Amino acid sequence: MGALHAGHAALLVRARKLAGRLGSVTASIFVNPTQFGPNEDLSRYPRPFAKDQALCRTHGVNLLFAPTPEALYPDGFSTWVHEESVGLGLCGGTRPGHFRGVCTVVLKLLLLTRATHAVFGRKDFQQCAVIARLVRDLNLPVKLDFVDTVREPDGLALSSRNAYLTPEERSEAPRIYAALVAAQAAVARGESTASRLRRALERRLAAIPGARVDYVAFVDGSTLQPVSKVTTGCVAAVAVWLGKTRLIDNILLSVG
Amino acid sequence: MGALHAGHAALLVRARKLAGRLGSVTASIFVNPTQFGPNEDLSRYPRPFAKDQALCRTHGVNLLFAPTPEALYPDGFSTWVHEESVGLGLCGGTRPGHFRGVCTVVLKLLLLTRATHAVFGRKDFQQCAVIARLVRDLNLPVKLDFVDTVREPDGLALSSRNAYLTPEERSEAPRIYAALVAAQAAVARGESTASRLRRALERRLAAIPGARVDYVAFVDGSTLQPVSKVTTGCVAAVAVWLGKTRLIDNILLSVG
Numbered sequence: 485m486g487a488l489h490a491g492h493a494a495l496l497v498r499a500r501k502l503a504g505r506l507g508s509v510t511a512s513i514f515v516n517p518t519q520f521g522p523n524e525d526l527s528r529y530p531r532p533f534a535k536d537q538a539l540c541r542t543h544g545v546n547l548l549f550a551p552t553p554e555a556l557y558p559d560g561f562s563t564w565v566h567e568e569s570v571g572l573g574l575c576g577g578t579r580p581g582h583f584r585g586v587c588t589v590v591l592k593l594l595l596l597t598r599a600t601h602a603v604f605g606r607k608d609f610q611q612c613a614v615i616a617r618l619v620r621d622l623n624l625p626v627k628l629d630f631v632d633t634v635r636e637p638d639g640l641a642l643s644s645r646n647a648y649l650t651p652e653e654r655s656e657a658p659r660i661y662a663a664l665v666a667a668q669a670a671v672a673r674g675e676s677t678a679s680r681l682r683r684a685l686e687r688r689l690a691a692i693p694g695a696r697v698d699y700v701a702f703v704d705g706s707t708l709q710p711v712s713k714v715t716t717g718c719v720a721a722v723a724v725w726l727g728k729t730r731l732i733d734n735i736l737l738s739v740g
Numbered sequence: 741m742g743a744l745h746a747g748h749a750a751l752l753v754r755a756r757k758l759a760g761r762l763g764s765v766t767a768s769i770f771v772n773p774t775q776f777g778p779n780e781d782l783s784r785y786p787r788p789f790a791k792d793q794a795l796c797r798t799h800g801v802n803l804l805f806a807p808t809p810e811a812l813y814p815d816g817f818s819t820w821v822h823e824e825s826v827g828l829g830l831c832g833g834t835r836p837g838h839f840r841g842v843c844t845v846v847l848k849l850l851l852l853t854r855a856t857h858a859v860f861g862r863k864d865f866q867q868c869a870v871i872a873r874l875v876r877d878l879n880l881p882v883k884l885d886f887v888d889t890v891r892e893p894d895g896l897a898l899s900s901r902n903a904y905l906t907p908e909e910r911s912e913a914p915r916i917y918a919a920l921v922a923a924q925a926a927v928a929r930g931e932s933t934a935s936r937l938r939r940a941l942e943r944r945l946a947a948i949p950g951a952r953v954d955y956v957a958f959v960d961g962s963t964l965q966p967v968s969k970v971t972t973g974c975v976a977a978v979a980v981w982l983g984k985t986r987l988i989d990n991i992l993l994s995v996g
Contacts, residue, residue, distance in 0.1 A: 562823055562824045563822070563823045565821055566820050568820060570818065591878055617816075617818055621817050622819055622821075622844075
């Protein structure tokens, strides 16, 4: 989606590693209109194309694919990809149609670029799971690779949407990840009842000034179904509104 | 779907022509469960695999791809392709979910076989239009080719489902195509009002002993939207039940 930051740079570094010195790395930059809801931030989403282009060049990208919306969605476009399990809850629950747009555009981009490998960031944890399902179910000839979330020194997950935050919101935003770290600490201390963990996490997030919790979930790491007992490999995932900005983050849990 | 007949053989002949002497022709044989409705003929659909295999060999097929349902639809399969315009009416209207199954399996088969060209028969006229839309919208790297319907000497369109017909039904079945030919004759004589053509065609079909009309439509040949005035390039498409067997057929219309 462009508005590249150090998280995206980590994807380019991984892609270069996968491609080797002689392989070709393609980056796509496309603010995909079909994954935004009618009241979301499509029109104000940042599009610093020249800066993005420079970062791609710095990281040795061989091909930068930046189509227009009209090129990807011609008149009469009517074919959509729906993932109907992994994509239902979490962001899929509060952003109806979001993963339909994601699945459709990712399939198109993978076919257009003829990618043999594709790299995605774990900050969009549910997106990674949905795309893994898409690739398996539709027999796409591509290998997926996921890269860990890159964070600011204070813990805030890098996101193009962090640019929307007011200075006050920015100063409170690290408390989202701090709350996830506290949840993992509780799990490490032996707490495994998801409902209790969930309430505690929710309380911490709700205590952030200006925050409104969108969802808090403890789920199985591959099916994304809610769990009642947390085990290693489960994930705590949250979405939180800070003022007009919706931020997501997640943490992989491990017991003991 | 197997149960190969001379219509399928015409597809293989076309595929060989497209591939040239040195190219590779792949045939898929797969009775796709997901394109059958709950009360349809999935379990009794004919599966004469050895005979199909022999016909493929005769026609110089290089690779016969005949997966199991479990191979194409693994546990937890949850990703579906929906075409939401061309596939809505006609067979899509009376067989809900049919084209979802068709689109999903065709995308999978095209990706698995790495086909550069794919050949489909015009008897399944709406299927051709839906697949054309799918290939365009999802940027599939494949060229489509459509082959005219092959008919019995008495005009009946070849179909694997003709095997279901009783001798009495078989003797009446050619009247479906005869009714389509009569519609085209009326168009050639200057009749262009779709509602009148539709009523006349419906009457002819309803007069066939044992017949129940599923749909009769006069549509634009590429959008498949119903037309009020018939012009060259429009298509008359019908589905008719003869006893327990549903048959489809269509005719390309031309004025004067």
